[in-house]
Amino acid sequence: MSILILQFMVTFGIVSLFVFEPNVNAWMRGFKGGATDPDYLAGRTQAFLDPKIYFVILAGIAALLLTVMIYTWESLRRKTPQNLILLLVLTVVYGVLVGSISAFFRYDN
Secondary structure (H helix, E strand, O other), rough: OOOHHHHHHHHHHHHHHHHHHHHHHHHHHOOOOHHHOHHHHHHOOHHHHHHHHHHHHHHHHHHHHHHHHHOOOOHHHHHHHHHHHHHHHHHHHHHHHHHHOOOOOOOOO
């Protein structure tokens, strides 16, 4: 298997955890009742004041820093164990970023 396929599988697994696991989804949304909260259904919640939104911002900053680190630090991306570890960390961070953003969207069964 190629590295890219493994990255897709790890990212898909993390996003699936955030979207389809009810406890993780409710924790990420951070509202009182999650998707069943009447204030949430009426659109009266202020999601950007919730501390969980900082989780998304932190994941975005980490993804940006890791991407810049891989792009600019040639000694990191040329040595075999370090580049694979950094690529794994970057894949997990991107999976958490995409998963945490995806948790805010509702899906129909």
